[in-house]
Amino acid sequence: MDRYDPQTIEAKWQRIWEESRAFEVPNPEPGAPRNERKNYVLEMLPYPSGRLHIGHVLVYTLGDVLAHFYRRSGSEVLRPMGYDSFGLPAENAAIKAGEHPRDIVERNIEAIRRTMKRLGWAIDWSREFSTHDPEYYRWTQWLFLKLFEAGHAYRKAALVNWCPNDQTVLANEQVKDGRCERCGFEVEARKLDQWFFRTTAYADHLLDEMKELDWPERVLAMQRNWIGRSEGAEILFRVDELDLDIPVFTTRADTLFGATFFVLAPEHPLVDRLAERSPNGDEIRAYVRKVGARPVEQRAAGTDKTGVFTGFFATNPVDDAKMPIWIADYVLMDYGTGAIMAVPAHDERDGEFAKRFDLPIKLVIDEDGKLVESAQFSGMSHEEAVRAIVEWLGSRGRGRTAVSYRLRDWGFSRQRYWGCPIPIVYCDECGIVSVPEEDLPVLLPEIEDYKPKGIPPLAQAEDWVRVACPRCGKEGSREVETMDTFVDSSWYFLRYCDPLNDRAPYDREIADYWMPVDHYTGGVDHATVHMIYARYFVKALNDLDLLGHREPFQRFFGNGWVTQGGAKISKRVGGAATPDELVETYGADPTRLSILFIGPADQDMEWTPSGVEGIQRFLRRLWRVVVEVAELPRGSAPGAGALARKTHQTIARVSDDLGRRQQFNTPIAAVMELVNELVKAPDDPAAPFAAETAVSLIQPYAPHIAEELWERLGHERLWLQPWPEADPTMLEEDTFQLVVQVNGKVRDRLEVPADLPEDELVARAKASPKVQAHLNGGEIRQTIVVPRKLVNLVIG
RNA sequence: GCCGAAGUGGCGGAACUGGUAGACGCGCCGGACUCAAAAUCCGGUGGGGGAAACCUCGUGUGGGUUCGAGUCCCACCUUCGGCACCA
Numbered sequence: 047m048d049r050y051d052p053q054t055i056e057a058k059w060q061r062i063w064e065e066s067r068a069f070e071v072p073n074p075e076p077g078a079p080r081n082e083r084k085n086y087v088l089e090m091l092p093y094p095s096g097r098l099h100i101g102h103v104l105v106y107t108l109g110d111v112l113a114h115f116y117r118r119s120g121s122e123v124l125r126p127m128g129y130d131s132f133g134l135p136a137e138n139a140a141i142k143a144g145e146h147p148r149d150i151v152e153r154n155i156e157a158i159r160r161t162m163k164r165l166g167w168a169i170d171w172s173r174e175f176s177t178h179d180p181e182y183y184r185w186t187q188w189l190f191l192k193l194f195e196a197g198h199a200y201r202k203a204a205l206v207n208w209c210p211n212d213q214t215v216l217a218n219e220q221v222k223d224g225r226c227e228r229c230g231f232e233v234e235a236r237k238l239d240q241w242f243f244r245t246t247a248y249a250d251h252l253l254d255e256m257k258e259l260d261w262p263e264r265v266l267a268m269q270r271n272w273i274g275r276s277e278g279a280e281i282l283f284r285v286d287e288l289d290l291d292i293p294v295f296t297t298r299a300d301t302l303f304g305a306t307f308f309v310l311a312p313e314h315p316l317v318d319r320l321a322e323r324s325p326n327g328d329e330i331r332a333y334v335r336k337v338g339a340r341p342v343e344q345r346a347a348g349t350d351k352t353g354v355f356t357g358f359f360a361t362n363p364v365d366d367a368k369m370p371i372w373i374a375d376y377v378l379m380d381y382g383t384g385a386i387m388a389v390p391a392h393d394e395r396d397g398e399f400a401k402r403f404d405l406p407i408k409l410v411i412d413e414d415g416k417l418v419e420s421a422q423f424s425g426m427s428h429e430e431a432v433r434a435i436v437e438w439l440g441s442r443g444r445g446r447t448a449v450s451y452r453l454r455d456w457g458f459s460r461q462r463y464w465g466c467p468i469p470i471v472y473c474d475e476c477g478i479v480s481v482p483e484e485d486l487p488v489l490l491p492e493i494e495d496y497k498p499k500g501i502p503p504l505a506q507a508e509d510w511v512r513v514a515c516p517r518c519g520k521e522g523s524r525e526v527e528t529m530d531t532f533v534d535s536s537w538y539f540l541r542y543c544d545p546l547n548d549r550a551p552y553d554r555e556i557a558d559y560w561m562p563v564d565h566y567t568g569g570v571d572h573a574t575v576h577m578i579y580a581r582y583f584v585k586a587l588n589d590l591d592l593l594g595h596r597e598p599f600q601r602f603f604g605n606g607w608v609t610q611g612g613a614k615i616s617k618r619v620g621g622a623a624t625p626d627e628l629v630e631t632y633g634a635d636p637t638r639l640s641i642l643f644i645g646p647a648d649q650d651m652e653w654t655p656s657g658v659e660g661i662q663r664f665l666r667r668l669w670r671v672v673v674e675v676a677e678l679p680r681g682s683a684p685g686a687g688a689l690a691r692k693t694h695q696t697i698a699r700v701s702d703d704l705g706r707r708q709q710f711n712t713p714i715a716a717v718m719e720l721v722n723e724l725v726k727a728p729d730d731p732a733a734p735f736a737a738e739t740a741v742s743l744i745q746p747y748a749p750h751i752a753e754e755l756w757e758r759l760g761h762e763r764l765w766l767q768p769w770p771e772a773d774p775t776m777l778e779e780d781t782f783q784l785v786v787q788v789n790g791k792v793r794d795r796l797e798v799p800a801d802l803p804e805d806e807l808v809a810r811a812k813a814s815p816k817v818q819a820h821l822n823g824g825e826i827r828q829t830i831v832v833p834r835k836l837v838n839l840v841i842g
Numbered sequence: 843g844c845c846g847a848a849g850u851g852g853c854g855g856a857a858c859u860g861g862u863a864g865a866c867g868c869g870c871c872g873g874a875c876u877c878a879a880a881a882u883c884c885g886g887u888g889g890g891g892g893a894a895a896c897c898u899c900g901u902g903u904g905g906g907u908u909c910g911a912g913u914c915c916c917a918c919c920u921u922c923g924g925c926a927c928c929a
Binding site: 293 | 844862867892908909922927
C-alpha cells in the first residue's frame with residue numbers, strides 16, 4: 047500500500063483543476079431570471095506590498111470551505127480574487143528599494159498568485175484583476191465622475207498633517223505622537239483644498255439599513271460607534287453687540303441654566319469678526335494662529351486646556367444671563383456647530399476649563415438627578431427637562447431638536463504618486479471640469495522621481511499636467527492628487543461580476559444578478575473604514591440608478607488574528623513560517639486543515655507546528671483506512687448499524703456547522719470521530735459508506751487528498767458531487783443512555799430502548815440499585831422525565 | 843467615560859434551544875511492534891479521598907431563578923476590541 051504523499055497528489059489535482067477550469071462560473075445570459083441559488087463568496091482582497099502570511103491562509107481557506115460547501119449544496123458560486131495594488135505601503139517600499147512601485151507590486155502579485163494556487167484555493171481565475179490595472183482604474187475614474195457630477199464629490203479646504211522636514215503630507219498612520227514617523231520632526235497642520243465624498247449625507251442610511259445585515263454584533267457596534275449619531279438640540283444664543291445669533295448643539299439641554307460661559311472653536315467663521323471688533327484682537331489672532339498650526343489629532347485630551355477671552359458676551363435664552371465668549375481648541379469645528387454652551391458643573395471638560403480660567407460654576411442637578419435652580423423646570427428628571435426646555439425654546443424660536451454625527455465626510459485626496467489619478471482639469475475660465483468619459487483612463491504618468499517633496503509628485507509631470515480644458519479648449523491643468531486606495535476597494539466586488547467589460551464598470555444586469563456578496567470574510571480591522579465606504583458607495587450608486595442593491599455585504603464573517611510566537615502577523619515576522627514553507631514542509635491540505643482546526647475562526651489564535659502534526663496523523667489514518675476499505679470487495683448495503691448511524695450523524699453535524707452555525711473547527715473534529723470509528727470497524731457493512739462520506743465531508747477543507755481517495759474509491763470529480771444528505775431516520779440510535787438523577791445529581795446511567803414509554807423509564811430508574819441507595823427509602827415528591835435523555839427523582 | 847466580546851483541564855478548544863461538563867486534537871504517562879529508533883497501534887489522563895465499588899468538589903467571583911445552570915437573571919472582578927476634549 048502506498049503512503050499518503052501530499053506533494054504528489056496536490057500537484058496532480060491542481061493541474062487537473064487548472065486544465066478543466068474547474069472553478070470558473072459563467073455569467074447569466076441576458077434576460078436570465080434571478081437565480082435564487084446564486085452565492086457570491088468573497089474574502090477581502092490582499093494588498094500586494096509583500097507576500098502572503100498565515101493570516102491570509104486562514105481567511106482564504108475559510109472562504110474556500112464555504113465555496114466548496116455551497117457549490118456542492120447546489121449553489122452557483124462566484125468566488126473571484128484580485129489585488130488591492132495601489133497605495134502608500136507599496137509606494138514606501140518602492141522608495142526604500144529604489145524601484146518603481148509597479149515593479150514591486152507586480153512581482154508580489156506573481157508570488158501571491160503562485161502561493162494561492164499551491165494552496166489549492168478554488169478561485170475563478172478568469173475574473174482576476176489588480177486595482178492598478180488601467181482597465182480597472184479607468185472605471186474607478188468613471189464612477190468618480192458620476193459621483194462628482196451628482197454632487198457626491200466636492201472640494202473644500204481641510205487640514206492635513208504636514209512634515210516640515212520631509213516637505214510632505216503625512217497620512218494619519220504616519221504620525222506617531224505628533225511626530226513624523228520617518229524623521230521625528232513635529233507635524234504641523236496645513237490647510238489644503240481637498241476632495242471629499244459626502245458620506246455624512248448617508249449617515250442615517252448607513253445606520254438604519256444595518257438592520258438588514260447578517261453581521262456579528264461586535265462589527266455592527268463598531269459601525270454604530272463610528273457613525274456616532276447623537277440626538278440633542280440646537281439652541282440659539284444671542285450676541286447683542288454683534289446683532290447675531292450663534293447656534294449651539296447640545297445633548298444636555300437640561301443643564302442650560304448651568305451654562306456660565308460660551309466657547310467657539312478656533313476655526314469658527316465668526317472668529318475673524320470677533321477679533322476685528324475686540325480690543326484684544328491681536329491676542330485672539332495670535333491664539334488662533336498658534337493652535338491652528340497644531341493638527342486636530344494633537345489637541346489631545348489630558349493636556350492643559352488653553353483659550354482666550356473675546357470680550358463679547360452671549361445671552362442665555364432661558365434666563366438672559368450674560369455669558370463670556372471664549373475661544374478654545376477643546377471645541378472642534380467639525381462636530382456640532384463648532385460652538386458650545388459650557389456647563390462646568392456637569393461637563394468634565396467645561397469644568398476643567400472653568401477651573402483653569404476661574405470662571406463661575408453653577409450646579410443645576412442634585413444628587414437625585416433632579417433639576418435645581420432652573421426656574422419652572424426645577425424638580426424635573428433629565429429626560430423630562432430636555433423635552434420641556436427644548437419645547438419651551440422652540441415656542442420662542444430659540445431652539446429645536448437636532449441630530450449630530452461623529453462621522454465625517456470622506457477625504458479621499460492623496461498627495462502621493464501611487465494611486466488612481468483623479469480625472470479632473472482645472473481651468474481659469476471654467477473652474478473644475480470633468481475629463482470626458484471617452485478620454486478615460488487618465489493614465490498615471492511615468493515620472494523621474496516619485497518621492498514626496500512639498501508638492502504632489504504628479505505635478506512634476508509637466509507635459510501631462512498641461513492640458514486643454516475639455517470645455518473651453520484653453521490651457522488648463524490636471525488634478526495632481528490621486529485617490530485614496532479605499533476608493534478602489536469600495537467597488538471591486540462589482541467589477542468581479544463583469545471584469546472584462548470595456549464599455550462600463552460592469553453590466554447592471556449582471557451585477558444585480560450576483561450582488562450582494564452573500565458571504566464576505568475579512569479582518570475586523572476593516573470593519574469601519576473600508577466597510578463603511580463600500581456601503582456608502584453602493585448606496586450612492588443605487589441612488590444614481592447605477593445598481594439595484596443598497597448593501598454590498600449581506601453576511602460578514604470577521605476572522606480573528608493569527609499570531610505566531612505571540613506576535614501579530616501582518617508583515618513577515620522574523621522566524622515565522624510562510625505559507626510557502628508550510629506547503630513545502632507539510633503540504634497544502636495539512637496546512638489548510640490545521641489553520642481552521644486551531645479554534646473558532648472569529649477569534650484570535652496562536653499558530654503552532656504541533657497542530658499540523660496532529661492533522662498529519664489524522665490524514666495518514668484517513669488515507670490508510672480508506673485505501674484499505676477500497677481494496678475490500680464491495681459488500682452489501684450499509685445497513686442500520688452503529689457505523690451507518692454515526693456516518694449519518696456526522697453528515698448532519700458538518701452540514702449544520704458549515705451552513706447555519708458558521709463554525710469551521712468543529713466539522714473537522716466530527717470527521718475525526720467518524721474516522722476513528724471506521725478504523726475500529728473496517729469490516730463493517732457500512733465501512734465503504736463511512737469511508738466515502740468521510741472523504742466527501744473533508745473535501746472542502748482538504749480537496750486534494752479527498753479527490754485522490756475519491757478516485758481510489760472508484761468515483762470521479764468529487765468537487766462536482768452533491769453534498770451528502772443525512773437520512774433523518776438514521777440520526778437516532780435504537781437505544782440510548784438514560785441518565786438517572788436524584789435531586790438533580792447523576793446517580794446512574796442505563797442503556798435502554800429508544801421507544802420505551804415514560805412510565806417504564808421511571809420504573810427502570812427507580813429499580814436501579816445505585817438510585818435505590820440514594821433514595822434511602824425517602825418519598826419521591828416529584829418525577830421529571832425528559833424523553834430520550836433523563837429521569838430526575840426529587841425526594842424530600 | 844460610552845459601546846461591544848470573552849473568561850471551561852497542563853495547552854488549543856467542545857458542550858447549538860437550561861438536561862451525562864471536558865467531544866476532537868496537542869502534550870504527558872503506561873504498554874505493543876522493533877536489535878534500536880522513527881512511524882504506527884492499544885490503554886490511561888480535571889482536583890481531592892479510597893485497595894476497589896464508589897464518594898466528593900469543580901466552568902472568573904458572589905448572589906438568585908429552577909427538579910436541574912458552563913448555558914437564564916442581578917451585582918462584581920479580569921482580559922481583549924471599538925469610539926472618545928464628539929458638547
